[in-house]
Amino acid sequence: MxxxxxxxxxxxxxxxxxxxxxxxxxxxxxxxxxxxxxxxxxxxxxxxxVAAAERVYIALNKPRGVVVSAADERGRDTVYGLLEAAGLPWLGPVGRLDRASEGLLLLSNDTGWAAGLTEPRHHVDKTYHVQVDCRPDEALLAKLRAGVVDAGERLAAVVVSVLREGEKNAWLEVVLDEGRNRHIRRLLAAHDIGVLRLIRVAIGPLALGELPKGQWRHLTADEVQALRRG
Incomplete structure (x- = not known):
């Protein structure tokens, strides 16, 4: 309770x-x-x-190298260090981003709302921009969409498309409707593709937008409801 x-x-x-x-x-x-x-x-x-705490919903632009945890046994920086001076109540992360990943992270003390976004049966889309160490052709993109089985888990993407290409690398847009541990990294590694950067840019209808890295903001009431419906 x-x-x-x-x-x-x-x-x-x-x-x-x-x-x-x-x-x-x-x-x-x-x-x-x-x-x-x-x-x-x-x-x-x-x-x-104990009374019900005021519901708080925030969006944070997580920097690379920061751990999504209240405390880290190895003494690494955590996302809560970015919130310390804000006077916020206890907030839990809504889903995860691994230490090497960056971008949109939601935090809230509304556990019911959070569960609605993270339970696999709800299939809330999450959009990522991923820089990879190759220039994948259409055949490889099709394999990524088809998915693989890794450690007994099926890993696939709803959408995989090329955003732009360099001489030796490319940026992909990847959309997942469920999120397993290190989902994108494992999916790409199964095809010998290395990840150079991984940024979550949207959760459902909510986009990261121009929120500066390491900064956070409160969600509007409309955004909270849109995510609830999403």
Whole structure:
């Protein structure tokens, strides 16, 4: 329930319950699976009453080399370092970008909204611009669209097209309707294609636009609703 109220992540909520820091109607609970009705029961964390947090939705232009994690055991910079001075409530990433990737990342404390964007059955398109170390011909593009099976997972792209070409490399536009771990990198590696840069430029109808690298902004109410419908 703590995560549904936007107070913390699901894993943080489970840990708090197991540590005996959560009470319901004044009684300590230690079972994270215990059903709780926030409208009828008094929920408290560390002795302080818990109410639903204001819903916050932000778009961040993630730089390359930054980890999408609240903390990193190796001491690397995380996206939360870009938000520290903003006075924001707890926010969770809506999906992931690996450390070497960059571009549009959504964060929110609305876990239901986030699940609607990340659950595979909803098929929300995500658009990437990818610089590769070759100039793929149409036959190779067709193979990328057809997909491969890697480690028991089928990896394919809805759209793969050439944006522009250099002498030895090219920029591709790749659209996925689901996102497996390192999906694009694994798909390209299966065809011996190296990735030089990978930038997510859109999630559903929301485009990265001119948001500067390392900066963030609040989503408008219309954008939140458009993503909910998307």
């Amino acid at each position: 703590l995560s549904k109220l936007g107070v913390c992540s699901r894993s943080q909520a489970e840990q708090a319950v197991r540590e005996g820091r959560v009470t319901v109607d004044g009684r300590c609970i230690r079972d994270p699976e215990r059903p709780t009705d926030a409208e009828r029961e008094r929920l408290a964390l560390d002795g302080r009453p």
